[in-house]
Amino acid sequence: MDSPPPKPSLRTRLGLALRTKSRSATKLAKAPPSEPFKKVTSSTTTKSTSASTSSALSTSTSSTLSPASPNPKPRPLAHGAIYRPTEDNTNTQTGERRDDTDLLHGLMHRESDSSLDSAYERLKRKREEEVDDRPPGEGDVEKLPADLWIAIADFLSPCDAANLAYASKTLASRLGTGAWQELNRPENLREKIKFLGGMDGKMPGHLLCFLCGIYHVRTQAGKERLKATSVINPLYICGSVGKPGYKPPRTRLTPGHTLPFTFVQLVLRARKYGTSYGIDVNELGRRYKDPYSEWTHQTRYYIRKGHLLLRVTSRSFASPGLPPSGQRHLLYSREDYTPYFSVCAHWRDGELMDVCKCALGHIPKHRETIAQQMKRGPQIQGALRNPNPIVSLCSFCRPMRRCPECPSEYLVELKLAEDKNDPLVKFKQAITVTRWCDLGDGSSPIGPEWAAINGEGETAYDSFANMGRRAISGIFESQSGVTIPGQRMLSLNPKNEKLGEEGHGWY
Ligand SMILES: [Zn+2]
Ligand SMILES: [Zn+2]
Ligand SMILES: [Zn+2]
Structure with a gap:
């Protein structure tokens, strides 16, 4: 350490620098030469010592590394002065002057002698690429x-x-x-509609009108809401509405409520292409009461495999032992003699109304105490004291029914429900008619499902062949984790009579 080496090593420099300064530096100098750096880290525990060490280090390095020549700061060139390199580039041995500019230019790539050939190659390649851009087979x-x-x-x-x-x-x-x-x-x-239908995915702000064969601008884009039939609620301005013979396609839900086909388009488009194309399927569901009867309705929609499925649950309290006229009064709307609940176009042909009337016949008489019974006479019926709240239906009215001509399924049930408006008999049996149906894929009102449900199909729709064993009701209810107890599925019209209004059974 005492004898100075020709080139001072780092260790030496450190030693020199630290020896002259603070107390920590003295300690460092005394440290064994094998581990000087370790000692530095261990000794610099307080801030003041570490600061003094670093300052000592910096002063010593600057003095030892560049001892003589402090680098002169380059002065900026005066205005108009010509830059001349201060150093002479002349080679000491050959006397040749090195030109830096020429050197740099020499590094740059220049086109080879065959530049014409390569340009032609590039052009050829470009032309080939252009040909490849075109659809295959264009040539x-x-x-x-x-x-x-x-x-x-x-x-x-x-x-x-x-x-x-x-x-x-x-x-x-x-x-x-x-x-x-x-x-x-x-x-x-029809051909025009088919052709235009293919562009649906590019028309978020428009809706294809099936009367005109034109994409109309959606006037309530994104704010379309399903309203009662009596409310005028156009989704676009259409020149065909009001013309004789032109009727916008819609399907009947319950008296006073219909579902226009435009809403089927909107929800299915939104699911297929995105929210800007329509509205969410849950926007369609409603719960309402019929203003002219006891019936309450609930509608729910669900999209599965590109098809819109619908469930309408209709319920009304029913008195026990209704005569035929009372049953009709309960079941049919006086407005147009159609059932209060949701039905397909074929309801008159089958056994739907008979099934409902049969179910009404199973309603037990209201609960009567012995004292109430004694007022009428001496006979007492024990069953009336405590009627079973769960009514079991018979083999005719219990099974689920499927319309053979359209994708509609019906289930008639009796359920005990609370009647808040009746102070005397609070809990009553209510008839519940549920209809499930498949409204189709929304591509066109002449689609097989939509046309069949509305009885407008040109070709017969065989629901048992089309749907097979899987019931719409089962598909619908399984989405919410509800499994319908195993029901037999019968045809709504087992005799396949097609008399419509001419038949006698429907009323
Ligand atoms: Zn139109
Ligand atoms: Zn029955
Ligand atoms: Zn039907």
Whole structure:
């Protein structure tokens, strides 16, 4: 340590620096030479010592590393002065002056001698890429003459021909505007709707009108709410509404309440493409009371596999032992002689009303104490003292019924419920009719499910063949974890009589 080496090592410099300064530095100097750094860290426990150590270190390093030449600060060039390097680049051995600018330029890549060839290659590659950008087969499409394409389009339906012309620029130029003109003819309205329906995913602010074959602007976009039939609630301005023979498609729910097809479109579009395309399915559900009767209704909707399913539960208190006229009074709306509860278009043909009347016949008489019974006469019925609150229905009215001609299912039940308006008999039996149905995929009101439910289908709909063993009711209730107890599923119309209003059984 005492003999100074030619190049002072770090250890030495540290030693020199610390020896001259504070108390901690003296301690450091005394430390064994093998572990000087460890000692530094252990000794610098207080802030003051560490600060003094670091200051000592910095002063010593600056003095030992650059002893003589303090670097002069470069002065800025005066205005208009020419920059000349201060150092001379002349090689001491050869006398050659090194030009830095030339050196830098030399590093830059220059095009090779074959620059023309490479440019041509690049152009060729670019052209190939451009060809690849086009849809596959475009070249083949181009090869066939326009006459041939028009002949091919003649074999297609107007919708398919329009779709073909819409497929690419080349095809549009080959086929011309004939396909569009064909679609615009009034007799091709259905084809036009089919063609326009394919663009639904690009029209969030519009709704396809099935009367005009036009996408109308949604005037209440996002704020569409289902209202009673008597409330005028247009979702767009349509020129066809009010014209004779034009009726916006809608399905009857209960008296005074319908579901316009536009709402089926809205909820299914929202689920398919996003919220901007319509409204949420839960916005459709309602709970309301019929103003002219005892019936209360609850509607709920559910989307499954792109189809809108609906459940309408209707309930009314019913007195025991109603005569036929009383049963009719309870079940039918006096307005149009349709049931108060929700029904499909085929309700008159089957056994639905008989099932309801049979269920009404099972309602037990009200509870009567012995004293109440004695007022009428000496006979006392023990069963009247404590009637069983759970009424079991018979094999005719208990099973679930499925309409054979449309995707509708019915269940009639008797349930004990509290009547808050009756001070004498608080708990009464109520008849509950639940209808489940599949409203279709919302693509068009001529879709098989929607058309069948409204009795407007052009081809017969066989619900047992279409739905198989899986019941709509089972699918609907399983979403909320409710399992319907195993029910036999019978046909609503086992004899398959189709008399409609002409039949005698419905009233
Ligand atoms: Zn319209
Ligand atoms: Zn029965
Ligand atoms: Zn039906």
